[in-house]
Amino acid sequence: MYQYYLSxxxxxxxxxxVEQDWNRFVERTRVKHVQQGTYLIETGEPVNHAYFCSEGLFRLFYTLADGREYNVGFSPEDDYVTSYGxxxxxxxxxxxxxxxxDxxxxxxxxDVLKELMDTSHMWERFVRKSVERLYIRKEERERELLYLxxxxxYQAFLLKYPGLDKRIAQYHIASYIGVSPVSLSRLLRSDPH
Incomplete structure (x- = not known):
């Protein structure tokens, strides 16, 4: 089980x-296996946990009033995933x-994260740096949708998520970059990278 904590x-x-703070963290967190297709967090649910992805892949998406899903991000290995706000x-x-x-x-x-930040300046700095990365990613995404x-x-997606185009269906990529699956297919036929 400890191998999931290594990265x-x-x-x-x-x-x-320090090691003592790390050990406290390990004692108060747990490893959770999540099957493909399972929702880690659902729209409308309270959010009491942050997650660190040790293995696998998650997508973050909004569901529009007409039922269409709009992908806003992906969290592969060695990345955090939660509804932070x-x-x-x-x-x-x-x-x-x-x-x-899987x-x-x-x-x-x-509450464990808050306690660690309150008692350790280093944990506070670590969490701040992690949140800064999330915020920068969000700003980049907004700029991409407005200006590119x-x-x-699509090229920005490939740079941000290397190899992900081989792991997920094209319609998920299309949703993420804001085009229809047909438009993405046409784009890939005309310029395959």
């Missing part, structure tokens, strides 16, 4: 978190997070 442990030690504000999630593959996460209770062509958005 997170490397990140934590780079942040100079909902967790911090104590609000229900406005989007759903689904396992796209996955393994480290489930981190928000469909082809440029």
């Amino acid at each position: 997170l442990e490397q990140m934590v030690y780079q942040a100079s978190i 909902a967790m911090v504000q104590g609000q229900p999630s406005t989007f759903t997070i689904e396992a796209m593959e 996955s393994v996460v480290i489930e981190i209770p928000y 062509s469909a082809k440029e958005r």
Whole structure:
């Protein structure tokens, strides 16, 4: 079970978190196996945990009033996944997070995270850096949707998520870059990278 903590442990030690604080973290979190197609968080649910993806892949998506799904992000291995705003504000999630593959996460209770940040400056710094990465990713995504062509958005997707185009269906990529599956197929036929 400890092998699922290894990549997170490397990140934590780079942040100079002492072994005692790391051990407290491991004792108060748990490894959770998530089957493909399972929702980790659903729209409308309260969010009390953050997750670190040790294995597998998740997609974050909104469901529109007409039932269409709109992918806003993906979280592969060595990435965090949660509805951060909902967790911090104590609000229900406005989007759903689904396992796209059989996955393994480290489930981190928000109250444990808050306690660690309150008692350790290094944990506070580590979490701040993680949140900064999420915020930068969100800003980049907004800029891409506003300023880039469909082809440029596809190229940005390939750079941001190397190899993901081989792991997920094209219609998920199309949803993420804001085009129809037919338009993406046409784009790929005319310029296969």
